[in-house]
Amino acid sequence: MLFSGIGLLDENFDYRTDMFVGVKDGVIAYIGADKPAEDFGEAYPGRGRILMSGVYNAHTHASMTLLRGYAENLALADWLEKKVFPFEKKMTLGDVADGALLAVAEMLRFGTVSFSDMYYYNDEFMRVVGETGIKANFSYGVTCFDERGYEQLPAYEISEKLIGQFHNAFEGRMKIDLSIHGEYTSTPRVVKGLAEHAKDRGVRVHTHLSETKKEHEECKQRRGKTPAAYFASLGLFDNPTTAAHCVWLEDADMDLLREYGVTAASCPVSNLKLAGGFARVPQMLERGVRVALGTDGAASNNNLNLFKEIHCFATLFKCSSGDPSAVTPAQALCAATLSGAQAQGRENAGAIKTGAAADLVVLDAQAPHMHPVHQMANNLVFAAQGSDVLLTMVDGKVLYDRGEYKTLDIERVIFNADRAAKSVLTRLS
């Protein structure tokens, strides 16, 4: 495909108008102000449109779309124990897949090309989600409240099997990570075992880290160190790791994350809704921590719309830090694109440059709320909305184009998800 005469947000987040971008074999093969001599097939008219890197959702629980709007305005303990856990207990793995497909539909519609997920899966799940064409890092959530070793847990066996069958499947779009759910839901023995497993298999790690003050402080009492220091001491961070939330990190924790190359997946909307607190994002960025963006699950968001996170990320931390110059538009865009791709171990992705994966979105620049244009990066961060996405392309393949899904029967996806949610409720009552 040849994007023709299109506005382009380049890898430095500068805007260049009237550009040509050629995609071939899933890769960005040409970028230039002149029409290329090479034939890239179908021309995509770029007038009034913006081409930018697709966005990467660095932390979600996709299947939780089934709980969207199910539990609201509750204190965290009630939210989890009275609503979320009982609902999840009644979900079958078929429901999990139905919820995930609804999530994929929403993500594609709002420009997400790849997501990092922590939940529960089986083979069938992997197949149906893999066939949508979206990229994803899946990690089976490990919890353990007893004295078993990691390899004695059913999750070990499942993860091992998923790695064997699906790691780098679907032309590399699917990756299997390992996931320790969190410090407070497992034992040092299990953390250590999982860390070694990740090292053995050369896969990445995904965890929750210091999401709530309670979790952070109780860990210090329980382990004599912060959750970050605890995980580091057990070798978890010797693996490339994504740590979700990072709301209560202390300065030394930030330094640890930077040293180990751990990505902090900030989930600002979820943190607001569950009243988790304000992450010290400006300090993380200042200290050189890689910060990516996640939506968390739809029970605590309730969207899977990275553009909402971009806006929140670029405004919220100005206020919480008292510094309106904190978090620049470029930092927000980088968090949603390049940093997300890096967090997933996807080299040469997350930016528009020659040779990079063609994970791209086209946005409409013609609506009133995108005018005038003093600086397009400002409009993209502070004014654009997920619904401005016209087209979502992954590895050079169009998956969504102005309301049309190329790999999903959208009516069926919605019908199945509605039905799955209802059937869980029936089993609950």
Added chain:
Amino acid sequence: MLFSGIGLLDENFDYRTDMFVGVKDGVIAYIGADKPAEDFGEAYPGRGRILMSGVYNAHTHASMTLLRGYAENLALADWLEKKVFPFEKKMTLGDVADGALLAVAEMLRFGTVSFSDMYYYNDEFMRVVGETGIKANFSYGVTCFDERGYEQLPAYEISEKLIGQFHNAFEGRMKIDLSIHGEYTSTPRVVKGLAEHAKDRGVRVHTHLSETKKEHEECKQRRGKTPAAYFASLGLFDNPTTAAHCVWLEDADMDLLREYGVTAASCPVSNLKLAGGFARVPQMLERGVRVALGTDGAASNNNLNLFKEIHCFATLFKCSSGDPSAVTPAQALCAATLSGAQAQGRENAGAIKTGAAADLVVLDAQAPHMHPVHQMANNLVFAAQGSDVLLTMVDGKVLYDRGEYKTLDIERVIFNADRAAKSVLTRLS
């Protein structure tokens, strides 16, 4: 028009499916589960759609759309003094109208039926905005840094003329309020004069109140009382008043607002972006203050999309108060609809009930992000987006319908606004 078989958010924010709503002579004339016998003309198919009250923007500076994305990531003083004020100084009243029309286009697209504006106007402005069919309360911003009395200010004469010509013009859709810009930009003498003028003419008052900590604390030093107490002591609040922001209100200020029936127009997105602080909205609601929602101008937002404010309002104050049960979906929806209408002195508006003004919006309920539906009010607050608006109706007249503007030449509006912004920049350089 007869909305047929549509989902309905009723005046108690309960959702009723498969309803009929008949609109006649600008008013909601029928609500029922059965098809009415009366003929309401054109049938609007409601399947997969939601009908709710249109949203009311209780505080904006519409013409500042021209500055959208112009000044970002600056400390407040630099933002104002180096960028916003110099730009505004070069704006002609023609530019002001061009900016406002762009604002009206954006607001209609995102379901806003009425807005409260503070800026600078002339007759021509009133005519072109009035003809769009949107409702608006306009107030000419009064500032005074010298010893003149209120009636010696040019703003007095202009406001007096605007009231005479345009108060309740356009079949009552347009109202003229009086606006004291803020405590720190005027003198007691002028506040008193304006308060008396409002009383004489029976019009409403619009002001900024305790937006920043600096403003709030300096007032206490300067006047020996908080801005709210200062305004109350000068008789300003003897008039029906909208006070924008209210970030730094003290408990006694909240009680004052409740006693005087002053509406607090919370502008959460703007407060985040300019790092103004977190309003104590849960406390205001608890103390019985009427709280409405505003976007503020597009220089500090950068959208005029009330659905973004609804989401922010319903999540942000959970986090800032540490209480995830704070601000219910019904409170957020009420702030955006009924409270906004009341703040503008629009009786019998802002809710779907028989006899109320037909200021209505239809939202698409079919997109993936609006499924499943456990409780529609939850989806509307936490998941819906302004772009879900399909139709915006004011006083029974359709002004926006799926991309089509009935009273605006949208291409011309955008062209003129772009041109106006450019011409200001040219004059600036």
